Structure formats: structure tokens, C-alpha cells
Amino acid sequence: MLANRVYKTIFKHHLSRERQMVFVTGPRQVGKTTTCRACGTDYLNWDDPEAQRVIAQGGKALADRLNLQLARASLPIVVLDEIHKYARWKNCLKGFFDMQAEHCRVIVTGSSRLDVYHRGGDSLMGRYFLYRMHPLSVGELIRTTLPSERLVHPPGKISETDWQALRTHGGFPEPFLRREASFTQRWVSLRLRQLTREDVRENSTIQRISLMEIMTQILSERSSCQLTYASLGREVGISPPTVVPWLNMLESLHFGFTVRPWFRSIANAIRKEPKWYLRDWSSIKDPGARNETMVACHLLKSVEGWTDLGLGEFALHYMRTKQQQEIDFVISRDGQPWCLVECKTSETRISDSLVTMAKRLSAPHAIQVVMDLPYEEVDCFSYKRPMVVPARTFLSQLM
Numbered sequence: 001m002l003a004n005r006v007y008k009t010i011f012k013h014h015l016s017r018e019r020q021m022v023f024v025t026g027p028r029q030v031g032k033t034t035t036c037r038a039c040g041t042d043y044l045n046w047d048d049p050e051a052q053r054v055i056a057q058g059g060k061a062l063a064d065r066l067n068l069q070l071a072r073a074s075l076p077i078v079v080l081d082e083i084h085k086y087a088r089w090k091n092c093l094k095g096f097f098d099m100q101a102e103h104c105r106v107i108v109t110g111s112s113r114l115d116v117y118h119r120g121g122d123s124l125m126g127r128y129f130l131y132r133m134h135p136l137s138v139g140e141l142i143r144t145t146l147p148s149e150r151l152v153h154p155p156g157k158i159s160e161t162d163w164q165a166l167r168t169h170g171g172f173p174e175p176f177l178r179r180e181a182s183f184t185q186r187w188v189s190l191r192l193r194q195l196t197r198e199d200v201r202e203n204s205t206i207q208r209i210s211l212m213e214i215m216t217q218i219l220s221e222r223s224s225c226q227l228t229y230a231s232l233g234r235e236v237g238i239s240p241p242t243v244v245p246w247l248n249m250l251e252s253l254h255f256g257f258t259v260r261p262w263f264r265s266i267a268n269a270i271r272k273e274p275k276w277y278l279r280d281w282s283s284i285k286d287p288g289a290r291n292e293t294m295v296a297c298h299l300l301k302s303v304e305g306w307t308d309l310g311l312g313e314f315a316l317h318y319m320r321t322k323q324q325q326e327i328d329f330v331i332s333r334d335g336q337p338w339c340l341v342e343c344k345t346s347e348t349r350i351s352d353s354l355v356t357m358a359k360r361l362s363a364p365h366a367i368q369v370v371m372d373l374p375y376e377e378v379d380c381f382s383y384k385r386p387m388v389v390p391a392r393t394f395l396s397q398l399m
Contacts, residue, residue, distance in 0.1 A: 006144040021106040026133030027254035040079035059096035084110040134301035135171030138395035152397040170282030223278040224292040262317035262330040291371045295343045302398040325353040339365040346372045
């Protein structure tokens with residue numbers, strides 16, 4: 001596992017400035033526990049029976065276990081891992097934080113439930129900030145510093161071996177570091193089995209697990225494709241209304257994510273169902289779909305990272321008009337188009353749709369990202385007109 005992650009910088013920055021708890025959510029095996037333990041002084045995992053006994057006794061027992069009555073030169077940092085598995089975890093955290101907020105700092109790590117709970121509103125409001133952790137990216141392999149208010153970093157060159165490993169083995173730390181085709185294949189298969197046979201059962205009331213397995217297999221082959229709920233429902237053998245909550249469940253478990261259409265301010269845009277992307281692009285056979293998914297994952301990491309850091313409200317979209325003009329990605333900033341991104345494998349002729357929509361949307365940035373171009377020492381965000389840029393340069397400027 002990598003010793004340094006950009007998230008270690010983020011968490012340490014937060015802990016040095018804020019009293020609120022750090023909530024960390026993200027996919028399995030993305031490095032949450034390793035990174036958080038590197039920031040903490042004390043660690044308790046709900047899966048440990050001894051930790052369960054202490055946590056279940058309440059905030060005072062937890063404070064005694066952590067020796068919070070001892071004077072220390074610096075505040076202890078407590079990492080509570082998988083505590084969401086405890087049925088009364090919210091009340092436990094609320095009571096502990098209210099009593100001990102001045103005597104320690106707290107990091108809470110866990111699965112999708114933290115994120116789902118966050119979106120629903122809660123009694124812990126004002127007591128924590130959520131950070132969504134993503135796999136490795138070009139930018140993170142080059143640097144682990146925080147973005148500035150400009151959002152993007154200066155360009156940096158990733159090594160050829162790291163670039164090829166990222167494209168081939170994906171951004172999850174273990175397969176990226178091992179760089180062995182057989183290991184990556186086995187890792188991907190195991191992750192898919194854990195998702196359908198463990199995570200889905202643990203986090204939902206879905207009974208027809210065999211049909212969920214069919215749906216995940218279909219979605220494994222549809223990354224970068226637009227989803228049609230009725231068609232997907234027929235293939236799986238479920239009704240279209242059932243497709244939506246099942247898809248939401250797979251998103252919450254970080255199997256993949258949907259990108260919804262951008263339509264505001266463009267009269268001829270069509271509201272369509274979302275496009276689907278896997279979180280791990282290493283198993284995608286089609287080169288075009290793999291490249292687009294890799295770029296999508298990088299963009300989502302930056303969009304969510306910038307939002308979590310309080311740099312604005314960012315979202316990732318795509319766009320297709322009645323004239324069949326399509327833009328792969330539209331990044332919105334505080335409700336307005338900020339950057340249009342078109343992804344190509346080798347095509348260096350600039351997309352007509354990108355040029356046209358950049359004018360109509362008045363987006364500050366319009367960039368055609370080409371995967372096979374060599375690195376150039378250029379600031380992709382300095383141009384005032386649509387430009388074709390190397391993917392490894394563009395991605396190096398993101399988180």
C-alpha cells in the first residue's frame with residue numbers, strides 16, 4: 001500500500017483546523033483504513049469483539065478505553081472503523097462527540113452507509129464533514145498536495161511505467177502496485193463476488209440475489225453506455241421501477257456511478273436517462289470504453305474532492321442535443337457549466353460538437369482529451385478556446 005495519499009493530506013489538514021469529525025466513505029480496498037490509521041493515534045474496529053464491547057457500553061467507556069483523561073501535548077486522533085455496523089452507531093457517536101470534542105479528534109471510516117446517511121439528513125449535522133475517497137489517479141501519483149482556489153494544479157509528468165500500469169490495472173492500490181495481469185483478473189473477480197454475495201445482502205433487503213448478479217454482470221459490460229431502464233429491466237427480468245433502486249444500491253456500494261445529462265440553458269437539449277461508468281476500468285475490454293471510463297473516474301474524483309473541500313458545488317454531467325451533438329462530460333461549478341471534456345483515443349481533429357457547445361454554453365474551458373498523445377508541459381486550463389490536449393497532461397492537473 002502506498003505510504004502517502006492525497007487523502008492523508010486532506011484529513012491532516014482538516015484535523016489541524018476543525019473540531020468536526022471526519023467521515024470517510026469509499027469503495028472496498030481503496031485504502032480507507034490504511035490512510036486513516038496513518039493519521040490516527042488510536043484505532044478501534046467494530047469487527048474486533050473487544051472493540052464491540054467497549055463501543056456498546058457508550059461514550060464514557062470509550063473515553064476510558066482511549067485514556068482521554070490523560071494530559072497530552074497534542075490531541076489524540078481516534079479512528080473508528082466500520083462502526084456503522086453497530087445498530088446504534090449514530091447515537092453512540094453523537095454522545096461521544098458531545099462529551100469529548102474538546103479532548104480528541106475523530107475519524108470514522110465505513111462503507112456506503114455513511115454516504116447514504118449523509119444524503120438523507122441526520123442528527124449528527126454540524127458534527128462531521130464527509131470526505132469521499134477514490135482510487136489512485138494521475139494527479140495523486142504525482143503529488144499529494146491540496147488544490148488551491150484555482151482548483152487545478154500545474155501540469156506534471158507521470159512516469160511511463162505508472163501511466164501504463166494505471167491504464168492496464170486501474171487505480172485501486174493493490175492491483176496497481178502488483179502490476180500482474182493474473183492477479184488483477186483474480187482481484188476483479190473476487191471484488192465482484194464480494195459485492196453481490198456479501199455487500200448487497202448486508203446493505204439491503206433485496207431477496208433475488210441471483211437477478212442482482214445478472215444485473216451486475218450486464219453493467220460490467222456497459223461502462224460508458226447510456227442506460228435505458230426498460231431495456232435493462234427486460235434483460236435482468238425485473239420491472240423498470242425496480243431497476244432504479246437496484247442501480248442506486250450498486251452506486252452506493254461503489255460498484256459504479258451514473259452521470260446525468262446537463263440540460264439547463266440549452267433549449268434543444270434532451271433529458272435522457274443516465275450514462276453508466278464502472279469505478280474500476282481494468283476489466284473493460286473495449287479500448288474506447290476503457291479510456292472514457294478512466295477519464296470519467298478522474299473527473300468524478302476531482303468534482304467530489306473539490307466539493308468536499310468546500311471549493312464550490314461541483315457536479316459531473318454529459319450532454320446530448322436534438323441535433324445529435326454530444327459532449328462526453330460537462331463539469332458544472334455552482335450550477336453553471338465550467339469545463340467541457342471530450343474523450344478520444346487518438347483523434348486529434350477537434351470535435352465540432354465541442355466547439356459548438358463551448359460557444360453556446362460559454363464555458364470557461366473546453367478540452368478534447370486524447371489518450372495516446374505524449375505528455376506536453378502545457379497548462380490545459382490556460383487556453384481561451386477549445387483545445388486538443390494529451391490525457392496524461394490534462395489528468396495530471398486534477399486531484
